[in-house]
Amino acid sequence: MGRSKLAKFAAIAERENVIEPGDELYGQIAGRWREHHFENDHPIVLEVGCGRGEYTVGMARLFPEKNFIGSDIKGARLWKGSTLAEEEELENVTFLRTFIENIQENFAANEVDEIWITFPDPRPRDRDIKRRLTSPRFLDLYENIVKPGGIIHLKTDNGPLYEYTLEVLQERKVKNLIHTSDLYNSDLQEHTMGIYTTYEKRYLADGVPIKYLQYKV
Template identity: 35%
Template sequence: MRQRNKPWAGDMFAENPAFVPSNPSDRKGKWKEVFHNDNPIHLEVGTGKGQFIIGMAKQNPDVNYIGLELSSSVMVSALEKLLEEDVPNVRLLNENAEDLTSIFEENEVSRVYLNFSDPWPKNRHEKRRLTYKTFLDLYRVVMKPNSEVHFKTDNQGLFEYSLHSFSAYGMTLNNVSLDLHQSKMEDNVMTEYEEKFSSKGSRIYRCEAQFRS
């Protein structure tokens, strides 16, 4: 479904700098100062409407969460939720994942989440997939050694592609699940898409891919 354009989203971001920091590249290497603590930073690339990242932040108050979302019309919904919940350990960035190394210093991020990313099913669009090797390069630069990428999707083709991509990159695969909701995983925080697809009986695929130092 095509997202309705919300031209006022940028103004709302500007009005809430406490949750949507302006000029994020100026914060590179200084994100702990933004959160006023030394807690680890977890990054969600493609945060959508924010249900996952806000749920994780409430569940883990000793972790700082940053949600990256390219679509301002989508991210404004996450900001609205955040203003209602007033969760102090979340920040949102209306930025492109291709710019990660301009926003974060080397070894600044402790974990990356990729939830229900666009599968870009056509072969000619492979380089746009968030588990393609050039994106893995970016994650590795900004993440601490031996950190993990946590990946969830309902798309079997993307999941199989991503497992291969992670393995070809030399990452270690942990906790691979071909049916997450039938597994014994505890404290799973669902995204909006996850609730929608799982309610229709779709399988949810999940894995943790760890970089090797």
């Protein structure tokens, strides 16, 4: 591991806005995020596979009346989002370093109000279907921690992943499914709040349409 990554891991280990394995709260915070971390009763919005946390921080800026948690396993990536949140003194955002497979270790049933899946790895090979963050396996995890009526969102540039996810959701007969294969030429773009990740800007500059869908649990 390079010195830069080591320095970033050391930095997030000292930050109050990052919870990771080895911390006192990791694995113990489920059901207690509002009381023991945010110290309020505001809604909780979770971004899974948040990468550098651009979307999590962007939402936290716009909605101080909500709590935001960005989750990813890559500590060097979380360093970026946690740094931004710290510099801007955003008290309504934090980051959780964990594998998404282990998300239920840190959230109780019905604890989360919304989940965002933003530009996940499409895992195009058939043998990797179970690793797609919108596979039934992962949707079951999300739906276990989202409250009834809570919303799950997907934003992606990848057409096959978008079509795959639609098929999965239609088979599950989910509620209130809305979707578009060209977000910024649709009437659904208001749902994404004008937040663009670095990768999304590149896709748009290259003329790649962004796909979006949401449904209620």
